[in-house]
Amino acid sequence: MENNQKHEIEIDLKQIFGLLLSKALYIGVIGIVCAILAFSYFKFVATEKFTSTTQIFVIDKATDKLTASDISMYSALSSDYIQLIQTRPVLEKVIAELGLNMSVDALKGKVTATKQGDSRIISISVVDTSPVVAKRIADAVAKAAADQIYTVMDAELVNIVQPGNVPEAPSSPAVMRNTIIALILAVFVACAVIIVRYIMDDTIKTSEDVERYLGISVIGSIPIFGEEAMANRKKKKRITLKNANSRNQKAKNNVRLSENAVDIDMDETKKIDTDEINNSNKNHKTNKGKKVN
Numbered sequence: 571m572e573n574n575q576k577h578e579i580e581i582d583l584k585q586i587f588g589l590l591l592s593k594a595l596y597i598g599v600i601g602i603v604c605a606i607l608a609f610s611y612f613k614f615v616a617t618e619k620f621t622s623t624t625q626i627f628v629i630d631k632a633t634d635k636l637t638a639s640d641i642s643m644y645s646a647l648s649s650d651y652i653q654l655i656q657t658r659p660v661l662e663k664v665i666a667e668l669g670l671n672m673s674v675d676a677l678k679g680k681v682t683a684t685k686q687g688d689s690r691i692i693s694i695s696v697v698d699t700s701p702v703v704a705k706r707i708a709d710a711v712a713k714a715a716a717d718q719i720y721t722v723m724d725a726e727l728v729n730i731v732q733p734g735n736v737p738e739a740p741s742s743p744a745v746m747r748n749t750i751i752a753l754i755l756a757v758f759v760a761c762a763v764i765i766v767r768y769i770m771d772d773t774i775k776t777s778e779d780v781e782r783y784l785g786i787s788v789i790g791s792i793p794i795f796g797e798e799a800m801a802n803r804k805k806k807k808r809i810t811l812k813n814a815n816s817r818n819q820k821a822k823n824n825v826r827l828s829e830n831a832v833d834i835d836m837d838e839t840k841k842i843d844t845d846e847i848n849n850s851n852k853n854h855k856t857n858k859g860k861k862v863n
Contacts, residue, residue: 586765593764601757608752609745618740622704623695624712625732628725647723651692652683654722655715663714668706681711691731701737708734 590597628651654660661674661681670677682695694712698704716728777788 586768589764589768590761593760597757597760597764600760601753604756605749605753609749612743612745612748616743617699619697619699619742620701620704620737621695621697621741622701622708622734622737623693623732624708624730624734625691625693626712626716626719627729627731628690628692628719628723629727629729648685648690648692650723651715651719652685654718655683655692655694655711656681657718660711660714660718663717664707664710667710667714670707677707680707683715696734697741705734705736 628648656678658674661677664670665672665674665677680697682697684693684695685691686693694708694715696704696708696711698707712730712734716730719725720728781787
């Protein structure tokens with residue numbers, strides 16, 4: 571029983587694979603169209619955003635001996651520094667200094683802070699639609715955060731290691747990456763729809779389906795002309811009648827040409843006979859005149 575089930579599953583998988591191959595053109599067209607639409611949107615419609623990054627280095631109060639617990643403490647302090655950078659006092663100071671027309675929550679959504687491994691260097695990144703504004707905010711956040719860390723955390727010194735940069739290229743949207751993702755998703759969805767429709771379709775189309783699903787041997791089958799077959803037959807019939815009419819028309823034209831040729835020959839014959847009679851009469855009159863003289 572298990573072998574039969576495995577065999578049926580294998581046959582179904584082969585049929586699904588063959589079905590996907592037969593629909594490969596449609597799947598490819600859908601994928602390409604979605605990729606073109608995604609590329610057009612992210613390239614020409616989506617708003618570009620720029621990221622400026624600055625770095626600060628926190629120097630804690632020195633101790634005579636550095637132990638493992640001190641290293642662990644520095645790592646924990648770095649996490650505290652990151653949280654402190656996005657606090658309301660720091661962000662309000664930045665808004666007031668630059669005269670930004672935005673709320674604290676809006677500015678907080680633009681600012682991210684991360685630490686570089688186990689080091690005490692903290693990177694502050696700011697995202698904005700203007701590269702110049704992104705740099706100004708990054709520098710202001712670094713300065714305000716340094717003052718806040720020095721005051722609140724009782725650090726010995728906070729240095730700005732690297733000022734913010736003016737980004738030349740946008741950090742988002744990633745046009746090519748999003749285009750490839752759209753292509754893959756479109757192909758996946760198209761394949762999923764085809765497979766689901768195939769699984770939900772329980773109609774029996776061939777004699778092999780009868781034997782496979784019902785276990786009944788097929789003795790014979792009666793062909794049924796569907797609408798497409800009837801349309802093809804009518805089309806062939808029209809073509810045959812058209813060819814026959816064309817042949818009949820050619821035959822009629824040939825008959826007309828033959829009749830015209832006969833008429834022309836009769837006219838030429840009559841003309842020749844008339845000319846001969848006239849010439850004969852002239853000769854007769856001439857001979858008669860000579861005899862009289």
